[in-house]
Amino acid sequence: MSKNKESNFRPDESRRVSMGVRSFSDICNSGLDFNASYQRGDVWDMENRVKFLDAIFAEIDTGSVLLAEIPAEVSVKTGIDYEVVDGKQRLSTIQDYLKDQFEYRGYKFSELSRQDQIFLRRSTVRVGVLPEDSTKKERAQAFLATNDTGVPQSREHLNMVRKMVEEMD
Template identity: 35%
Template sequence: MKILRNTIPVSDVYNLMKSGELTINRSYQRGKGLWPNNARSYFIDTILNDFPFPKVVLRQVVDLKTKKSKREIIDGQQRLTTIRDFIENKFKLTSVSKKYAGMSYEDLPEEVSAALLSYEISIDNIVTATTEEILEIFRRINSYTLPLNTSEKRHATFQGKFKWFISNLTEYVTPFFENYKTLSLREISRMMDADLITECCQLCIDGVQNRGASKLDNIYKENDESFDLEEEIYEKVISSFNFIKDNLTEVFDSCKVPSYIFYSLMGALIYNKYGLPDAKNDFQDLEPSGSFANEVNQVRDELIRMFSEAEEKDEDGKYLNFVKASIATTHSYKNRLMRIQTIVSVLQN
C-alpha cells in the first residue's frame, strides 16, 4: 500500500466527479443526504472564507475493462458532494453564510467563484491497496476522534434556527471567554462556550433553571424549525454582554470569573433590565429596575470584592451566601438563584 499526499484544486475535483473518474464506493460510505442545507452552507462558507477543513482520502484503482485509472472516495463524501452540488447550483447558501446568504454559485461575484475553484483540498491518495486495507483505513479514520460530548452531539443533531443562532452568538462572545479565561481553550474546543451561551438564552425563555442536558436539548428541539423569540433574546443577551464588555472588564482583570459566575452575572443583568419569566417568587422584593446598574463604579468595586471572596472561598467576608453558593453544586437551581439574587442586590445598590 502506498499513500500519495498532495493538494488538488476544487476545479479539478469537480471535473473528476463530473467525468466519473472520481466516484463514491458505497461499501464503506454512509448514505448520501446526511447534511441539511445549513450544514452544507456552513461548509461552503468555510471554503469561501479560505478556512481549512479536514483532508479527503481517496483510493486510486485501475479499471481492467477500460484500462483507465479512477478514484474512489474513502473519506469525504459529504464534503465533495456538497462542493459538486453547489457548483451545479443545486442549493443556495442560507443565513449561516453572513456574506453570501441567498446566493447560489452563479450568483457569486466573479472573483469569489474563482477563489472557490482554486481552493486547494488536502488529499491522501491511496494506491496499490487491497479492499481489506481500505476498510481498515476507514475503520481507523472513524476511531481516531474523541466520543462526542453532549454539547457536540446537540450541535450535530440539530441544524435548525436555534443551533445557528447560538453559533452566531458564540462567534461574538467566545473571544471574551478566551481572553479572560472564563472557559479554557479545551472547554471551548469541546463546545462548552455554546452550552454557556445557550443557558444564558434559557434564562430569557424559562428563567433560572438547574443545569440539565435534556432541558437544553428541548430548547434546540422546540426552536429548530422556527424561532419566534430570536430578535427578543438576541437583544437581551447581546446588550447584557455588551454592558459587561463596556463597563465591567476591570472585574475580569481583577479576579477569576469562571463560567458559573459569568452565568450568574448575565442572569442578574438580564433580570434587572428586562425581568425573567416566572421570577416573582424567586426575587420577591427585588423588582427589576429597568436598567443594568444604578452606579456602575460602585457596582464594579462590589463585584470585584464579591468575586474575589468567592475565588478565595472566604466565608468570613461580606458575601457569605454568595461564597457558599459558589463552592459546591454550582449549577443547582438553589445556588444559581442565590448568586443571581446577590448580584441583583449589588446592581440595585
C-alpha cells in the same frame, strides 16, 4: 508483524498513501465513486453544507480527503478515477454546489460574482491517494482509521464555545 522488516509500524513503500494538494474543482471533475460499500449515504443537511462553504470562503482549513485510485482498465470502462474513502460529505457538497444543485446564502454557484467563483474553484484541500492496487479491505481499514478515532465533541461543549464566540463580539 514480521520482525525482519525495516519498520514494524509503517507500511511497505508500495502501500504508502501519496499526499498532495489539489483544487476542489479538479477533484470534482475527476470521476468519483461516492458509494463504496462502507460509505454512509448523504447525511449532511443544508446547515452542514452552509457551514462547510462558510469555512472555505473564510479560508479555514477543512481537513484532508482520502481517495483510492481505480485501476486504469476499470477507469477507462467506467469513467470513475477514484473511490472516495474519506471526505464524501465535503466533496459531494462542493460537487453539488458547482453544479447549481442548491443555494448558498441565497446564491447558486452560477450566480456568484466571477471573483467568488474563481476563489471557490481554486480553493484547495490536502488529498491522500491510496494506490490503485489497494484492496477493498485496505480501503475499508483506511476508512475506519480516519473515522473511528478520537472522541466526538459533545453538543454541550460546542454550544459553550458558540456562546464564547458570541460574547467576544
